[in-house]
Amino acid sequence: MEPFPSPLESAKFIASRSKDVFVDEEGARRVAESLFDKAAAAEFGLAGWKSLHELNPQAASREAVDWVFLVDTLNFSFWSEREEQRYLVKYKGKTYSGYWSLCAAVNRALDEGIPITSASYFATMTLDQVRHVFRSDTEVPIPLIEERHWVLNESGTVLLEKFGGSFLTCVKMSEKSAQKLLRLVLENFPSYRDEAVFESKKVSFYKRAQILVADTWSVLEGKGDGFFDDISSLTIFADYRIPQVLVHLKAMMYSEELMKKLCEGTIFQSGDREEVEIRGCSIWCCSLICRHLLQLYERKGQDMRGKINAVLLDYHLWDYARDHREEMKDVPFHRVRCIYY
Ligand SMILES: Nc1nc2c(c(CN[C@H]3C=C[C@H](O)[C@@H]3O)cn2[C@@H]2O[C@H](COP(=O)(O)O)[C@@H](O)[C@H]2O)c(=O)[nH]1
Numbered sequence: 001m002e003p004f005p006s007p008l009e010s011a012k013f014i015a016s017r018s019k020d021v022f023v024d025e026e027g028a029r030r031v032a033e034s035l036f037d038k039a040a041a042a043e044f045g046l047a048g049w050k051s052l053h054e055l056n057p058q059a060a061s062r063e064a065v066d067w068v069f070l071v072d073t074l075n076f077s078f079w080s081e082r083e084e085q086r087y088l089v090k091y092k093g094k095t096y097s098g099y100w101s102l103c104a105a106v107n108r109a110l111d112e113g114i115p116i117t118s119a120s121y122f123a124t125m126t127l128d129q130v131r132h133v134f135r136s137d138t139e140v141p142i143p144l145i146e147e148r149h150w151v152l153n154e155s156g157t158v159l160l161e162k163f164g165g166s167f168l169t170c171v172k173m174s175e176k177s178a179q180k181l182l183r184l185v186l187e188n189f190p191s192y193r194d195e196a197v198f199e200s201k202k203v204s205f206y207k208r209a210q211i212l213v214a215d216t217w218s219v220l221e222g223k224g225d226g227f228f229d230d231i232s233s234l235t236i237f238a239d240y241r242i243p244q245v246l247v248h249l250k251a252m253m254y255s256e257e258l259m260k261k262l263c264e265g266t267i268f269q270s271g272d273r274e275e276v277e278i279r280g281c282s283i284w285c286c287s288l289i290c291r292h293l294l295q296l297y298e299r300k301g302q303d304m305r306g307k308i309n310a311v312l313l314d315y316h317l318w319d320y321a322r323d324h325r326e327e328m329k330d331v332p333f334h335r336v337r338c339i340y341y
Pocket residue numbers: 048049053056075076077078079097098099100211236237238239240241242314315318319322341
């Protein structure tokens with residue numbers, strides 16, 4: 001078996017055998033056309049990662065890279081059973097939910113003088129210290145607090161033992177290759193190995209590993225150690241929001257049976273067939289949208305390969321999902337409690 005299967009090949013295989021999730025090629029083309037003008041705008045590009053998000057680091061330093069590593073190590077499972085009872089964090093006068101509540105808690109800890117982004121700190125953090133740093137401003141705690149504790153201890157220990165305590169060392173070892181950095185992360189940090197078995201074949205999504213590489217590229221502004229010449233080889237990050245927005249935009253569809261289960265709030269297990277089909281088809285669908293978008297520009301004689309890739313498409317779709325919660329409320333997201341996304 002291939003030690004680390006390619007998420008794109010996995011996605012193609014899953015989409016070809018999928019029974020309850022369908023990628024609509026015509027729908028993907030329409031989404032590409034609707035993105036045509038936006039793709040040339042400044043905030044669609046790499047700079048949007050900092051300019052659009054006040055909680056993201058604005059520097060391109062070692063500390064900023066370690067902030068990204070810490071956050072992406074914990075970048076999973078923020079959804080709540082009931083919308084009205086959510087984990088929320090207040091920071092500098094604003095209340096944050098979901099992924100942004102994680103970032104708010106990290107920045108709150110740093111402001112309190114807790115070195116939460118230092119491997120020497122989170123390698124030996126106790127569960128009580130984790131509870132304190134990620135405390136909620138509602139009665140709903142952050143999901144999977146115990147898992148977050150051991151993932152922090154494990155990742156911090158590896159960073160200390162193998163990379164001198166900083167993820168920047170790992171980045172430098174990748175010699176400006178996104179695929180090499182992805183492989184270094186998968187080889188050394190077990191909690192990032194986001195894989196499944198589908199029709200007795202090992203498949204991968206590597207959602208946190210790929211978004212870690214992408215966010216490292218973004219925080220380093222695509223320059224210096226962060227100049228990855230193969231950044232376009234990454235896929236989108238198969239979380240629980242991208243599938244929701246693809247169905248909302250009619251680029252992907254669920255069978256009636258699956259839609260019924262999702263609307264009932266069924267909780268799936270990591271690796272369930274439905275979950276694997278939703279995640280694999282999402283990756284495949286976005287690779288089609290990317291391809292159509294590049295072709296549309298090619299026909300206009302414009303080579304946009306430096307400006308359009310799965311990473312930037314993902315960021316745009318994810319931000320869109322965040323900004324269109326109301327319109328999207330009739331499309332359910334799939335519920336899995338896991339450390340992978
Ligand atoms: N595919 C994809 N999934 C992403 C992100 C991000 C954060 N990235 C931001 C940071 C800089 C960029 O500019 C992005 O704006 C979080 N997630 C996932 O979403 C879920 C949380 O959702 P909600 O409960 O609604 O907050 C959860 O699985 C989390 O792992 C992304 O970018 N792409």
